[in-house]
Amino acid sequence: MAATGLPAVVPSVAALPEEVTIWEVGPRDGLQNEKSIVDVRVKLEFLDRLADAGLRVLEATSFVHPKWIPQLADAEELLAGLSKRDGVAYPVLVPNERGLDRALAAGVEHIAIFASATETFAARNLNRTLDSQFEMFDPVVTRARAEGLRVRGYLSMCFGDPWEGVVPADQVVAVGRRLLDMGCSQLSLGDTIGVATPGQVEALIAGFGDPAALAVHFHDTYGQALANTLAALRSGVSTVDSSAGGLGGCPYAESATGNLATEDLVWMLDGLGLRHGVDLAKLADTSVWMAERLGRPSPSRVVQALRG
Template identity: 90%
Template sequence: MVAAGLPDRVASRADLPSHVTIWEVGPRDGLQNEKSVVDLDVKLEFVDRLADAGLRTIEATSFVHPKWVPQLADAAELLAGMSTRDGVRYPVLVPNERGLDRALEAGVSHIAIFASATETFARKNLNRTLDSQFEMFDPVVGRARAEGLEVRGYLSMCFGDPWEGRVPAAQVVAAGRRLLDMGCSQLSLGDTIGVATPGQVEALIAGFGSPDQLAVHFHDTYGQALANTLAALQCGVSTVDSSAGGLGGCPYAESATGNLATEDLVWMLDGLGLSHGVDLNKLADTSAWMATRLGRPSPSRVVQALRG
């Protein structure tokens, strides 16, 4: 049952996009750091319920080596068992050419790669230098585009790095442009450890000149994810990454708390009068259901308010 006080829809402001694409990362980024392996049947139902709630981009899994992310070792089985729906995209993350091979075998149509904006994180996460990571990604992107796949580029540590501190915007822009020039159709700017503030967000987006190919991916370590999202929307960004129920973090950045909760994002978008296509009640039900499967309450404030 819905609590009283759902936000009134208001006329959209001129500096905001009329429609926001929600890039749901719960099944991949949300679950990848879970210590207990989630049953395949639960994952399949999770993806299906997210689609039923109206989400049209659901990042399903990753073809990273099972040694590094055991939670996603069932990627091929998940993709084979999913009941896909017309009009819904199910991207997968691929780390290298071997991951791309597996994605092509599974018949996916949309992949994502995961790069770093800093030297230290590139070494710790990819075992590559900041420059040499692009040598690894170039053939992945080239082959994927030749096969007709869409390619998204994730760029991590865009605002702060736990080893290097604050990351200069010019450094992030330079790395991001390399991914776009390589052939990525979209670039997701990641606040991997959740330290960004709205002013930083505005400055970084301005550094790219145009927001047309940009998306944002915020973590809520300092409680700034929604504020940062609003700042990005005001700068013209219209694709926002989020995770149902606020699941997820970063296995290589211990200070990172969960992703921006999709329910919290939807609540804000509803209050701004921006369309997104998601049924908040069905989504909150889904996250409450998943919380019981994981054995702990959902960290999403909206889920707690509606289903707590």
């Protein structure tokens, strides 16, 4: 039997933010892991449907070299065809100065960079050491800020690394603070392989002191994404990354089930009585629509329940 679509609203006894910003990563982080190339017209309709559902931050694409992520080789074409809406931000990921050049030429107003909290992942993903990665990011952030762009910093492997194991919180805080000091206005703490647990989340956020500039990005590999999100909200974080329909996955962990599904997040936020601005029914319809185009059902539990 399908669920009613109406969660019971019972505010938490713990202190929580009154409003949560949902940073939708499906169009970029979700689709970049697809084995086949998604037509740019489908991507554009996906973005339009997400905006229509009330999402106000849509990470649209990445200016990484097509050799590395061919699924996003259409970044310029996508941005040229995008019907931007007032009040909606369309950030893009840039890996280096060349990526920034392309973003500026496309008229982008908001970028993100992608850093590593561990030595091994920095070497494997960025071909840099933990320290030398900042030599690559500094000119990107400096130039972007000089051009009036907002800059977000993604920090990967914040809780566990497949080669190094559990990542010490003080190491993550040290790297994260360097990104903030460099000029990133927001830092997204990524559980790249989905191994974090709530106590670990609380401890890491506490290590930063003020959570105002922090966001969280959880993968649901071990089924902990929502629990970790609630722990982050209780720790003062008010921006949460998620992916419509649970699109995306982690190439570094076996059986990784991908990003936190935006529908699952919205159901929890609705139940807690927290404002977020998203129409759950429209969002679920959008995820079903996209799943049909990808040829498989959505892994989102809420989508499955509403359409069950």
